[in-house]
Amino acid sequence: MSGPAEHDPHALTPEAFRAEVHSFEFWFGAVQGYLADRAYGHRVDAKDAAPEGADRDRLVTALCNYCVGETAALEGAGGLIEVAPNRPTKIFLSTQAVDEGRHLEVLIHRLRELGVEDPEAEIARRANPSLLAFKRRLLELVKGGDWNAALFAQNVILEAMEFAVFHQHAAEADPITREVLEGIIKDERRHIGFGENELGRRIKADPGIRGHLALVRRELDALVLETFEEALASLGAPASAREDLGRSYRQTVERLGFA
Amino acid sequence: MTDFLKGYDIQYWLESAPQGYLMETEYGHGEKEREPELVLEDPTLREQAIRTTVQLVVGERCALAASSGLINAAPDEASKRFLATQTLDEARHVEVFTHRLYDLGVKKSELESVISQFANPHLVHFAEALLEKVDQKDFIAGVVGQNVILEGMAFNVFEMMHAGNKEANPKFGHTLAGTIADERRHVGFGENRIGGLIREHPERKGDIEKLQREMSYHMLATFGDSFRNGPSPEQVGQIMREHGQEPQASEQEWQGVKLGQANPEELEAVLSDTILKEFKIRLERIGIEYQTPTAP
Numbered sequence A: 001m002s003g004p005a006e007h008d009p010h011a012l013t014p015e016a017f018r019a020e021v022h023s024f025e026f027w028f029g030a031v032q033g034y035l036a037d038r039a040y041g042h043r044v045d046a047k048d049a050a051p052e053g054a055d056r057d058r059l060v061t062a063l064c065n066y067c068v069g070e071t072a073a074l075e076g077a078g079g080l081i082e083v084a085p086n087r088p089t090k091i092f093l094s095t096q097a098v099d100e101g102r103h104l105e106v107l108i109h110r111l112r113e114l115g116v117e118d119p120e121a122e123i124a125r126r127a128n129p130s131l132l133a134f135k136r137r138l139l140e141l142v143k144g145g146d147w148n149a150a151l152f153a154q155n156v157i158l159e160a161m162e163f164a165v166f167h168q169h170a171a172e173a174d175p176i177t178r179e180v181l182e183g184i185i186k187d188e189r190r191h192i193g194f195g196e197n198e199l200g201r202r203i204k205a206d207p208g209i210r211g212h213l214a215l216v217r218r219e220l221d222a223l224v225l226e227t228f229e230e231a232l233a234s235l236g237a238p239a240s241a242r243e244d245l246g247r248s249y250r251q252t253v254e255r256l257g258f259a
Numbered sequence B: 001m002t003d004f005l006k007g008y009d010i011q012y013w014l015e016s017a018p019q020g021y022l023m024e025t026e027y028g029h030g031e032k033e034r035e036p037e038l039v040l041e042d043p044t045l046r047e048q049a050i051r052t053t054v055q056l057v058v059g060e061r062c063a064l065a066a067s068s069g070l071i072n073a074a075p076d077e078a079s080k081r082f083l084a085t086q087t088l089d090e091a092r093h094v095e096v097f098t099h100r101l102y103d104l105g106v107k108k109s110e111l112e113s114v115i116s117q118f119a120n121p122h123l124v125h126f127a128e129a130l131l132e133k134v135d136q137k138d139f140i141a142g143v144v145g146q147n148v149i150l151e152g153m154a155f156n157v158f159e160m161m162h163a164g165n166k167e168a169n170p171k172f173g174h175t176l177a178g179t180i181a182d183e184r185r186h187v188g189f190g191e192n193r194i195g196g197l198i199r200e201h202p203e204r205k206g207d208i209e210k211l212q213r214e215m216s217y218h219m220l221a222t223f224g225d226s227f228r229n230g231p232s233p234e235q236v237g238q239i240m241r242e243h244g245q246e247p248q249a250s251e252q253e254w255q256g257v258k259l260g261q262a263n264p265e266e267l268e269a270v271l272s273d274t275i276l277k278e279f280k281i282r283l284e285r286i287g288i289e290y291q292t293p294t295a296p
Helices: A014-021 A024-035 A053-083 A087-113 A119-126 A129-144 A147-172 A175-205 A208-235 A239-255 B002-006 B010-021 B037-041 B043-073 B077-103 B108-118 B121-135 B139-165 B170-200 B202-228 B233-242 B264-285
Strands: none
Touching (some): A024 A175, A053 A129, A053 A147, A087 A175, A087 B010, A087 B043, A087 B077, A129 A147, A129 A208, A208 A239, B010 B077, B010 B170, B037 B043, B043 B077, B043 B121, B043 B233, B077 B108, B121 B139, B121 B202, B139 B170, B139 B202, B139 B264, B170 B264, B202 B264
C-alpha cells in the first residue's frame, strides 16, 4: 500500500497531490485504514441503541435525505468521469464514485436496521424538495460538460453541505449512526481536498474562473440553505441549530477559498 | 432482483476485492515482482508486450467510460452502486496496465503516442459503438456491449494470457489474475441483470441481437490481429538462444493446447472456439440468440 491511512491532502503541493492522491493505490491504502473492520459502515459487534418513537422517525427522515444527497453525488461523480480533463482525474473520480455508492449503501442498510422495509419508497416519500432541486441542477451542470462549474457544485458545494450536516449530526447521533457518518466524513474530506486543489490550480492559471464559480455558488447557496431549513424543521431543531449549520457550511466553503 | 443484487453490493466488493485478492498487491502484482529481463532486453518481445498491453489499456479505458456513464442510465439504485464498483475496477485496470507500459520502458511523455500507434482499429471502432449507446443512456444496450460482449469475450483471452504467463512472467500473470477476478463479477452482473430486463422488454431483443452481431465482429477481429502480429514459438526460441537461454517447451495448457508450443493459427482457432462456445451460452442465459458476426 503506497497511501498512508491518515493523510492530509491539503498539505501537498498541487504536483505532489496529483501524483499521489489521484491513484487507486492511494485510495486503497486510505480506506483500508478505516473500513477494514467494518461491515456496512460500522463495527460488526457495535451495540445498537437507536432512538425510539418520534426520534426514530426523525432519524429515518434525515437518513432518507442523506440518501438523496448521496445518490446525487454518485450520479454526479459518475458523470464527471466523462467530463474530466485527464486520466488521473478520471481515476480519482472513479474512487469517488465508489465512495458515494458505499455511502448510499450504508445509509440504506441503516434504514433497514431501523425497520424501514422499503427504503426506496420511503426515500421518495420523505425527500426534501430543495435537495431534489439541488440534485437536478447539479446533474444539469455535469451534463453540460462545464468541468469547473460541475466540479465546484459537486466537490465543494455538495460535499461541504454534507460535511456540515453529517458533522453536526454525528456529534449527537446514536453510536451506530455516528460510526456510519464518521466513515462518510473521512471520504468527504478526500473529495473536498481534491476539489479544492483541482479548482485552486485552475483559478491560479485563469483568475477569471473565480467570477464564474461565484455565480454558480450564488445560485446553489439558496438551495443549500433551503435544504438546511427544511431538514432541520422536519427534525424539530431550534432556530439556533439552523444558524449554526448555515455558518458551518459557509465557513467550509470560504475556508476552501471560495468566498 | 433485489436478492441477486445483494451479491453485488459494495460491502461484498470491499471484502472480496480490496480486502481479498488485492491485498498485498501493488499495481496489481507482488511488490517485488518485475518483468522478465528477456522481455525488457529484446526489442521484438518488448514491442509485442507493449502492443498487447496497449490493447488492454484501450479496452479498459472504454470500459471505464462506459461503466461510469451507465451509472446515470441504471434504472435502480442497487445497479448504480454495483456500477460504481465496476467503474473503480475498470479505473484500476487502466492504472495497472498503464503502469505496465511504464515498466516496459514507455516514457510518460510518450504514453498517448504509443497507444495511438499500437491501438487496434477494430477495438477503437468497438469502443466508439459502445460509447454511442452509453451516451444515449441506453442501459440494456450499454450493459450488453460492456458486460456481456466486451468483458465476456475478453474474459477467455485474459484466461489464456494468464495460463501462458503465470510461470513465464509471474508479475503479469498476477496482474491478469486480479483482472480476471473482477471481470468474472462484471460478467455475472451483466448476465443476471440483463436477462431480467430482456424478459421485461422483449421488444428490445431484435436490436440487441443486431448490436451483438456488429460488436462481436470487432472483438473477434481484434483478437485475430493480435495473434497475426505475435512472434511464433520458433521465433521466441531463436530470441532466447540469442540471449544465451535454452528454450524449454512449456507444458502450460489451456483448453487442451500447449500454449508454449502452439503456433499463432492454432492459438487463434482454439481461442475463437472457446470464446464463441462460452459466448453463445452467455447469450442464451440472457435470452438472446447468437448472430454470426458480420462487418457492420
